Amino acid sequence: MSPYILQFIIIYPIFLGVYCINDIDLPQTIIRMKKIDAIIRKSKFHEVRQALHDVNVYFFSYWDVTGVGHEKKEHLYRGVAYSSSDIQRRYLSIVVNDDFVEKTVHAILEAAKTGEVGDGKIFVTSVEDAYRIRTGESGNLTLK
Numbered sequence: 231m232s233p234y235i236l237q238f239i240i241i242y243p244i245f246l247g248v249y250c251i252n253d254i255d256l257p258q259t260i261i262r263m264k265k266i267d268a269i270i271r272k273s274k275f276h277e278v279r280q281a282l283h284d285v286n287v288y289f290f291s292y293w294d295v296t297g298v299g300h301e302k303k304e305h306l307y308r309g310v311a312y313s314s315s316d317i318q319r320r321y322l323s324i325v326v327n328d329d330f331v332e333k334t335v336h337a338i339l340e341a342a343k344t345g346e347v348g349d350g351k352i353f354v355t356s357v358e359d360a361y362r363i364r365t366g367e368s369g370n371l372t373l374k
Contacts, residue, residue, distance in 0.1 A: 262327065262328040262370075263325055263326065263327055263328065263356075263357040263360060263369075263370065263373065264325070264326060264327075264328060264331045264354050264355065264356060264357060265323065265324070265325050265354070265355050265356075265357050266322075266323075266324040266325075266326065266331065266334055266335060266338075266352060266353070266354050267321070267322070267323055267324075267352070267353040267354075267355070268321070268322040268324070268338050268342070268350060268351070268352045268353075269295065269297065269319050269320075269321050269322075269350045269351050269352075270319060270320055270322065270338070270342040270349070270350040271319065271320070271342065271344070271348065271349065271350060272294070272318055272319060272320045274341060274342045274344070275292070275320045277341040277342070278322070278337070278338055278341040278342050280341070281337040281338065281340060281341035282324070282334065282337055282338070282341075284337065285330070285333040285334060285336075285337045286330075287324060287326060287330065287333075287334050287337070289324075290322055290323060290324040291322070291323045291324075292320055292321060292322045292323070293320070293321055294318065294319075294320055294321075295318075295319050295320070295321045296316050296317065296318055296319070297316075297317050297319055298316060298317065299317055299348060317348060319350065322338075325357055325360060325373060326373065327370055327373060331354060335352055335354065338352055339352070360372040360373070
């Protein structure tokens with residue numbers, strides 16, 4: 231779908247006459263937003279936050295999560311090693327306009343990478359609409 235608002239004039243020949251349809255109802259704004267969910271090491275959070283600020287992404291939500299993955303941590307307790315697959319991570323949720331997706335993902339990839347198993351994952355999904363509760367604005371206007 232094109233990001234521009236279009237007006238159509240469709241002409242159908244009907245025997246001797248012409249049938250016209252003007253100004254077909256189209257949405258006033260075409261919303262193109264993506265949600266980026268990233269699960270990263272807690273130790274890399276400050277670097278990722280700074281990298282996001284460097285590409286002008288200032289608002290996002292985050293919280294601490296525990297996951298199970300391929301990485302195995304060993305804990306020592308009284309000289310005995312215990313293996314645990316529960317891994318502490320930080321979960322970031324970011325909604326951006328389409329034109330910020332590549333910059334945002336690249337910033338996270340570069341800042342969060344250690345090259346070892348357990349660096350994390352990034353998921354990108356489409357967002358149909360967004361609303362600002364205070365003003366009732368919708369669409370891309372809510373991201374400013």
